[in-house]
Amino acid sequence: MQRNEKKAATVFDVAEKAGVSRGTVDRVIYGRGRFSEASRQRVMEAIAQLHYTPNANASSLASRKLNLFSVIIPEFKSGDYWDDINKGFLDAARTFSGSNIDLRVHTYNILDVDSFVHACEDVLEEKPDGVILNAIFPEETIAFALSLEQEDTPYAFIDSKIDDLNYTLFYGIDSYKCGKLGAALLTNHLEPKELLLVRVEFDLIHRVDTNRPRRHGFADYMEDYHPACHIHTVFIKPEQPEENIRLLEDFFREHPHVHLMTMTNSRIFLLRDYLRAHPDPKRIVLGFDDLYANMECLREGLIDTLVTRHTATQSYKALQDFATCVIQRKRPTMRNNFVHMDILTPMNVDNYYNY
Amino acid sequence: MQRNEKKAATVFDVAEKAGVSRGTVDRVIYGRGRFSEASRQRVMEAIAQLHYTPNANASSLASRKLNLFSVIIPEFKSGDYWDDINKGFLDAARTFSGSNIDLRVHTYNILDVDSFVHACEDVLEEKPDGVILNAIFPEETIAFALSLEQEDTPYAFIDSKIDDLNYTLFYGIDSYKCGKLGAALLTNHLEPKELLLVRVEFDLIHRVDTNRPRRHGFADYMEDYHPACHIHTVFIKPEQPEENIRLLEDFFREHPHVHLMTMTNSRIFLLRDYLRAHPDPKRIVLGFDDLYANMECLREGLIDTLVTRHTATQSYKALQDFATCVIQRKRPTMRNNFVHMDILTPMNVDNYYNY
DNA sequence: GTGAAAGCGCTAACAT
DNA sequence: ATGTTAGCGCTTTCAC
Numbered sequence: 001m002q003r004n005e006k007k008a009a010t011v012f013d014v015a016e017k018a019g020v021s022r023g024t025v026d027r028v029i030y031g032r033g034r035f036s037e038a039s040r041q042r043v044m045e046a047i048a049q050l051h052y053t054p055n056a057n058a059s060s061l062a063s064r065k066l067n068l069f070s071v072i073i074p075e076f077k078s079g080d081y082w083d084d085i086n087k088g089f090l091d092a093a094r095t096f097s098g099s100n101i102d103l104r105v106h107t108y109n110i111l112d113v114d115s116f117v118h119a120c121e122d123v124l125e126e127k128p129d130g131v132i133l134n135a136i137f138p139e140e141t142i143a144f145a146l147s148l149e150q151e152d153t154p155y156a157f158i159d160s161k162i163d164d165l166n167y168t169l170f171y172g173i174d175s176y177k178c179g180k181l182g183a184a185l186l187t188n189h190l191e192p193k194e195l196l197l198v199r200v201e202f203d204l205i206h207r208v209d210t211n212r213p214r215r216h217g218f219a220d221y222m223e224d225y226h227p228a229c230h231i232h233t234v235f236i237k238p239e240q241p242e243e244n245i246r247l248l249e250d251f252f253r254e255h256p257h258v259h260l261m262t263m264t265n266s267r268i269f270l271l272r273d274y275l276r277a278h279p280d281p282k283r284i285v286l287g288f289d290d291l292y293a294n295m296e297c298l299r300e301g302l303i304d305t306l307v308t309r310h311t312a313t314q315s316y317k318a319l320q321d322f323a324t325c326v327i328q329r330k331r332p333t334m335r336n337n338f339v340h341m342d343i344l345t346p347m348n349v350d351n352y353y354n355y
Numbered sequence: 356m357q358r359n360e361k362k363a364a365t366v367f368d369v370a371e372k373a374g375v376s377r378g379t380v381d382r383v384i385y386g387r388g389r390f391s392e393a394s395r396q397r398v399m400e401a402i403a404q405l406h407y408t409p410n411a412n413a414s415s416l417a418s419r420k421l422n423l424f425s426v427i428i429p430e431f432k433s434g435d436y437w438d439d440i441n442k443g444f445l446d447a448a449r450t451f452s453g454s455n456i457d458l459r460v461h462t463y464n465i466l467d468v469d470s471f472v473h474a475c476e477d478v479l480e481e482k483p484d485g486v487i488l489n490a491i492f493p494e495e496t497i498a499f500a501l502s503l504e505q506e507d508t509p510y511a512f513i514d515s516k517i518d519d520l521n522y523t524l525f526y527g528i529d530s531y532k533c534g535k536l537g538a539a540l541l542t543n544h545l546e547p548k549e550l551l552l553v554r555v556e557f558d559l560i561h562r563v564d565t566n567r568p569r570r571h572g573f574a575d576y577m578e579d580y581h582p583a584c585h586i587h588t589v590f591i592k593p594e595q596p597e598e599n600i601r602l603l604e605d606f607f608r609e610h611p612h613v614h615l616m617t618m619t620n621s622r623i624f625l626l627r628d629y630l631r632a633h634p635d636p637k638r639i640v641l642g643f644d645d646l647y648a649n650m651e652c653l654r655e656g657l658i659d660t661l662v663t664r665h666t667a668t669q670s671y672k673a674l675q676d677f678a679t680c681v682i683q684r685k686r687p688t689m690r691n692n693f694v695h696m697d698i699l700t701p702m703n704v705d706n707y708y709n710y
Numbered sequence: 711g712t713g714a715a716a717g718c719g720c721t722a723a724c725a726t
Numbered sequence: 727a728t729g730t731t732a733g734c735g736c737t738t739t740c741a742c
Contacts, residue, residue, distance in 0.1 A: 010719055021729040026721065034727055057412040058719035061734045065721090181702045189544040340706040343698040347536045351695040365735055376713040381737065389711055413735035416718050420737090 009050035017046035030329060060100055067101045067327055069319065070123040072133040075107040079292050081266045081311060085158065088315030101323055113137050120144040130326040131155040132318060135162045136208045156322040158315055168325055169332040171318035173309045173339050178288065179217025179264060181341055182307045186260055186286040187226055194230040195260035198271065201235045214264045214288065232258065241273055248274045261285045268303060269293035275302040290352065298349050306344040314339050364405035372401035385684060415455055422456045422682055424674065425478040427488035430462040434647050436621045436666060440513065443670030456678055468492050475499040485681040486510040487673060490517045491563045511677040513670055515565065523680055524687040526673035528664045528694050533643065534572025534619060536696055537662045541615055541641040542581055549585040550615035551606065553626065556590045569619045569643065587613065596628055603629045617641045623658055624648035630657040645707065653704050661699040669694050
């Protein structure tokens with residue numbers, strides 16, 4: 001180092017101090033087995049005394065190992081929530097530590113448990129170094145987790161988790177709180193008598209209702225702070241835009257005094273056509289999640305508020321953090337990582353993606 | 356790579372293809388002079404054909420150069436805005452690329468131009484590889500920037516900038532918009548007749564009023580959307596807490612109908628004692644910036660909203676981005692980086708620091 | 711102007 | 727169980 005006198009300790013220094021070879025030091029540090037307890041002690045001591053930290057650059061330069069990470073997430077179309085999650089993973093894999101990490105993404109149909117089980121089997125066959133998944137089918141997820149543990153394969157949860165399992169780490173948002181925050185923002189400084197909650201029929205058929213915590217958070221807040229407010233519900237179908245417009249028109253014809261609207265799932269953009277067709281200065285619309293289409297609605301002024309986390313960052317960090325744990329065989333700094341809930345309005349949508 | 360067949364091209368491949376040695380390839384890539392135009396051409400061509408990208412790990416492993424970055428920012432006490440900025444820099448320096456970057460932080464007194472000039476002189480003497488500073492004294496900053504340009508030393512702006520200069524990049528927030536957003540949130544769904552803007556006397560003595568854009572943004576919004584609203588102003592003194600309580604008590608005795616309060620600088624926490632002593636359910640308080648003390652006020656429910664950016668992240672990214680540019684001798688992806696304006700309420704303060 | 715060669719700190723295969 | 731050694735891809739002297 002040109003301007004720097006003292007240089008950090010290296011494996012060599014540690015080996016010398018401990019009176020063993022560099023190979024042994026390496027084995028001790030990464031627990032690759034085949035060393036005596038005596039050496040272990042002396043190496044550990046030398047490390048502590050010298051404040052030795054491995055040089056990550058040298059490490060990943062020398063390492064010829066490609067770490068395989070398998071991801072299991074729901075199927076997605078471009079622009080979906082899970083598409084953003086996927087992007088974050090891809091991005092992290094590309095950027096991370098000398099990029100010697102390989103990523104295999106498996107998707108499943110959330111309406112079909114079997115597809116999930118299949119994905120799990122495929123992953124097991126790949127013999128990955130680590131697995132990241134979300135947890136929507138409890139029993140199947142538990143069974144899969146146990147298989148992984150048997151193989152000594154670490155796994156992490158993204159978005160949703162199962163508390164009792166031995167996962168390495170979790171990244172997600174507190175959905176219940178999210179719902180509460182949404183309700184608070186929607187009714188801020190107002191004393192609404194009624195409001196409209198739009199849902200997609202899908203929610204009902206769905207074996208696991210992933211949106212429930214958020215809806216409950218929303219409902220609980222309303223009950224606590226606006227007990228007199230009546231919550232109307234209209235169900236729409238994602239595939240039938242014209243039909244939906246009609247449904248909403250019908251609703252508002254009957255309930256002209258409803259000005260507050262929300263959807264607790266990530267697809268508030270489904271209301272776009274209706275909102276465009278029926279401008280109303282008194283209306284206040286709040287949605288969730290930073291889908292591109294949702295952000296566009298914000299910019300266009302069709303909706304007023306979005307409660308969200310930075311979806312791609314959530315998965316980016318999850319993989320980065322998890323990969324560090326797996327590669328360096330260590331525990332995470334924090335096991336349960338609840339990401340921050342952001343509030344977006346037309347005035348601060350800009351630069352949201354510049355994180 | 357264990358599971359990976361194709362491996363990336365190396366300097367060696369490039370050298371071979373170009374029919375020169377690895378040394379020459381290196382010289383060409385980093386423009387270290389002493390190579391013929393003919394070699395340059397062939398090397399560049401080989402690079403393009405092989406899609407060669409330098410291996411950052413190997414690069415910083417082999418490099419014995421310590422890059423020195425000098426930072427010039429205002430003096431700060433623990434918990435200040437500039438303390439957070441400083442933390443971000445320190446953190447980035449520690450984390451970044453094999454950590455062969457050295458950081459020298461110089462501070463100056465914003466009330467004293469000479470101290471700024473001195474800091475600049477000190478930095479010039481250090482002959483740093485790059486400089487990061489904020490711009491509050493226009494002429495002096497310009498003079499300094501020109502000296503740097505003469506030395507061929509790249510520089511970046513943090514927080515504030517001078518547009519006409521040849522800075523490499525800028526990281527900061529759009530203060531004017533910030534003020535507007537604050538005003539919008541404070542008056543959301545309300546039709547206030549009056550509100551209170553608290554300022555610190557400091558603003559007046561100060562040669563450069565760094566808070567002006569934000570105040571103007573705030574004022575402009577009010578004029579556009581609430582032209583009838585009267586904005587009262589009370590000046591307080593940071594060093595005289597008891598006196599300030601009295602000033603505010605006097606004000607509210609005379610103006611009992613004022614319920615909205617704000618301060619456009621970063622120190623809304625200065626109101627804490629008053630707010631604690633005079634609880635009022637009708638009151639709405641909005642502040643700016645994520646100072647620890649401000650966040651505490653939010654948690655305590657003393658204030659309702661904070662408009663902010665993630666201060667430490669702003670400087671973290673600035674140094675990281677700038678260091679990459681300097682070390683790799685390249686232009687930034689984006690020159691002016693306006694960071695996102697976050698909205699914090701008591702319901703979403705949690706996890707804000709987990710970015 | 712160019713090439714050769716000695717590392718940078720670590721990993722992993724191979725000896726012992 | 728432990729030591730030895732050949733690289734990983736790049737930088738940087740030093741000769742020519």
